Amino acid sequence: MFGADVDVLQLEFEESFDLNVNDLQKLVKSNTKLIVLNTPNNPTGSIIRNSDMKDVVEIARKIDAYVLVDEVYRPLFHSVDPVVDELPKSIVELYEKGISTGPMSKAFSLPGARVGWIASKEKSFINECFSKRDFCIISVSALDDQVALFTLKHRDAIIKRNYRFQYMVTEFNLGSGEKKFKTNCIGLEKLFRYRESNPGLPGESGP
Ligand SMILES: Cc1ncc(COP(=O)(O)O)c(C=O)c1O
Secondary structure, three states: OOOOOOOOOOOOHOOOOOOOOOHHHOOOOOOOEEEEEEEEOOOOOOOOOHHHHHHHHHHHHOOOOEEEEEEEOOOOOOOOOOOOOOOOOHHHHHOOOEEEEOOOOOOOHHHHHHOEEEEEHHHHHHEEEEEEHHHHOOOOOHHHHHHHHHHHHHHHHHHHHHHHHHHHHHHHHHOOOOOHHHHHHHHOOOOOOOOOOOOOOOOOOOO
């Protein structure tokens, strides 16, 4: 891609699809320019722990490489209890050459708007992004921009609702009970439609 050699780091089922920092270290070379990661991971849901991310930063810092993290579900983290667990930090909080990207699509339930973010503490990088954006797309739709802004103003309510929803789906996927899922759906019929043989997903029209 873009004339670069790309090595792929495989996540292993036996390791719960967790990032293996030793495997990453083996792939990194002295001329590596960019390390790209995704957390929470789609489709496995695995999360890179803060301690592992700090190790990644150390690896990158030694060779002055950027670390781009696709933080696609932020701030929704499967299997993290926001009350008791330490929330995963964004890469921009951990590394001066960290770049975070994310969409409104997942945690904010706004895939149609085609709006997202790119964040970094490195101003020259952000200026480059502005320049490329001007050249490639000029602007997103102003209407989508306004819808995204409105959504972000109600961020807390949306995230709260989506945490609740995510919990139920996770329980269901883990097989901890169709019964429990059905019970949880009571009162949420507008969001869910439960199908006996083929569980429905929110927003799907039923049979
Ligand atoms: C890991 C990951 N990154 C990025 C995206 C892109 O999201 P969007 O729908 O906003 O283009 C997706 C979408 O499924 C994804 O799974």
